Amino acid sequence: MNSRKKVAFYTLGCKLNFSETSTIARSFTDEGFDRVDFSETADIYVINTCSVTENADKRFKSIVKQAQKSNPKAFLAAVGCYAQLKPQELADVEGVDLVLGATEKFKITDYLNDLSKNDFGEVHSCEIEEADFYVGSYSIGDRTxxxxxxxxxxxxxxxxxxxxxxxxxxxxxxxxxxxxxxxxxxxxxxxxxxxxxxxxxxxxxxxxxxxxxxxxxxxxxxxxxxxxxxxxxxxxxxxxxxxxxxxxxxxxxxxxxxxxxxxxxxxxxxxxxxxxxxxxxxxxxxxxxxxxxxxxxxxxxxxxxxxxxxxxxxxxxxxxxxxxxxxxxxxxxxxxxxxxxxxxxxxxxxxxxxxxxxxxxxxxxxxxxxxxxxxxESQLGTTRTVLFESENKEGYINGFTENYVKVKTPWNPELVNTLHEVELTKIDGDGLVRIEFIKQLAV
CATH class of the missing domain: 3.80.30.20 (tm_1862 like domain)
Incomplete structure (x- = not known):
């Protein structure tokens, strides 16, 4: 497994899924894989699925197509809630090689001895009663x-x-x-x-x-x-x-x-x-x-x-x-x-x-x-602490106050992942609070 294969991940659904994707990704890194963005060419694509809405089910097929477009020969695995509820349905989607249920998703690297494409999707799922053990996880490196x-x-x-x-x-x-x-x-x-x-x-x-x-x-x-x-x-x-x-x-x-x-x-x-x-x-x-x-x-x-x-x-x-x-x-x-x-x-x-x-x-x-x-509007005139995020959004950087007011200020890479005290003074046309100047470094 150490020929530096590339793996990419796509997460549907909630924050919990993001934390689990991140943990699964670290297990790949430990096995000698390089993680790349889902839009790039990879040897393995892993989709962490959601089942909360009908829409999440439908989106799965389009994400599979996106992966196949990047690399038609890539090995494609599905994990997560939808994979537990309807494994066969996912396995039947063209291009899917492996579907893992609730107890198996954290052991995904154990199933990857052979990365050649399967003629049909292989399912390893469990009765949900067997999911009685706990696997801790957290996401790191994906967001602020x-x-x-x-x-x-x-x-x-x-x-x-x-x-x-x-x-x-x-x-x-x-x-x-x-x-x-x-x-x-x-x-x-x-x-x-x-x-x-x-x-x-x-x-x-x-x-x-x-x-x-x-x-x-x-x-x-x-x-x-x-x-x-x-x-x-x-x-x-x-x-x-x-x-x-x-x-x-x-x-x-x-x-x-x-x-x-x-x-x-x-x-x-x-x-x-x-x-x-x-x-x-x-x-x-x-x-x-x-x-x-x-x-x-x-x-x-x-x-x-x-x-x-x-x-x-x-x-x-x-x-x-x-x-x-x-x-x-x-x-x-x-x-x-x-x-x-x-x-x-x-x-x-x-x-x-x-x-x-x-x-x-x-x-x-x-x-x-x-x-x-x-x-x-109720927060205008107050001083709050903002944690700035990492994206340049059309020349602006966004951040959130402790009480979740979304703010924007002209892009400055030095602000990324930093906390600053700011005064909330006006709401911009897009509904965000615009910060004219950063008063002081809080942390």
Whole structure:
């Protein structure tokens, strides 16, 4: 394997997938491969798949074609959630040589003794019950911030979701491991770590589905805050019923945790929340937002919402729209409901036509623009710390404040991956806050 073969990766889906791709990529580097960009010619292309939306399924085929265009003789492997749920479907795509399920993806280099093309896709998958062990991962070198995986799988039974089928039961990394990974990341001059998982508020469940929590998410947050060298820690997404007052209080007084929460809501109607089998009602959501704003008035709060769930009437949708309109939140991630095989919702009556789903989605996206603008306006006149990113975007460099306001300033390569204190003074035509000058180096 040491003839310096080239490998390229493409990641679909969430931050968790990015962290796992990065870990898989390091295993290739350890085996003597050179990593190249996906647009370049490689000997092996690895696609880390997602199954959350119909769109991710469709995109897989076009990514396979892109790889084949670069090198028709390249070996092509698929891993990830879609590979676990529908391995044969992926194996049947022309050009795919290897499909690995949930337990096999981290052992991918073991399957690469022979890189010649197969006549048909070879599948190595497992029953999801076998995915009861934990593999820690984090992303490095791909972005300004690192994604650190602390938990995997989910024990919830939301009626629209395939994640438990794709990733198995809830299980967590040990505290010792997470802290060790955090130190490794900070040693590489990465300024921000984003904690990721499928259901990170459930952190603490043992490796083999042991339901006893040795540590809680609160313990994890408290200990990570003490790791030296990490400038910023961000919680990626946490269920409202698992975001406790104590955690909010720790973040509000924290050295490194930033005032930014992403909290899935999915619907502002209690009737729809019950049909979805979510573990809270809208009243709890109001309570979480109020608590955050009470101790961190400048906090940014993002929300996931699903429109067009079965039986969502116009009245239910307006309930959600009005609920969000009145709530002190900062932006929305809007998803149109998509039917997924082997979920409870797929057999429900009251299917919402696609054009109605699209219309509702458009309305909420419009509300999100309004909410983000209002949040940005509320921050004008304040001084914040910005972490600048690495891309030159049409002569500008972008960055994010600790409370997730996106800013821009004329391109200067010296600003890449640095933290600076800036005053937020005006919103540009593209909706970003334009920084006229950088006052001082914060770090």
């Amino acid at each position: 911030r690192a994604f650190l995986k602390v938990q995997d799988g989910c024990d919830y039974k939301c009626t629209y979701c395939t994640i438990p089928l794709a990733r198995g039961i809830s299980r967590s990394d040990t505290m010792e491991n997470v802290l060790s990974n955090a130190r490794e990341i900070s040693a590489q001059n990465i300024k921000e770590i984003v904690l990721t998982g499928v259901n990170i508020g459930d952190y603490g469940k043992g490796e083999f589905g042991n339901k006893k929590h040795e540590h809680t998410f609160l313990d994890l947050v408290t200990e990570l805050d003490k790791v030296e060298g990490i400038e910023r820690l961000r919680i990626s997404s946490i269920e409202p019923n698992l975001l406790k007052n104590e955690t909010i209080d720790v973040v509000s007084k924290s050295r490194a945790f930033v005032p930014h929460f992403h909290i899935p809501l999915q619907s502002g109607s209690n009737e729809i929340l019950k049909l979805m089998k979510r573990r809270y009602m809208r009243e709890l959501y109001v309570d979480r937002v109020s608590k955050i704003k009470e101790v961190m008035p400048h906090a940014c709060i993002g929300v996931d919402v699903i429109v067009g769930f079965p039986d969502e009437t116009d009245e239910h949708f307006l309930e959600t729209y009005n609920f969000l309109n009145e709530l002190d939140i900062s932006y929305l991630h809007v998803f149109s409901y998509s039917e997924r095989d082997n979920t409870e919702a797929v057999g429900m009556d009251g299917v919402i036509p696609m054009n109605v789903r699209n219309k509702r989605s458009k309305m909420l996206r419009g509300l999100s623009v309004k909410k983000r603008r209002a949040f940005y």
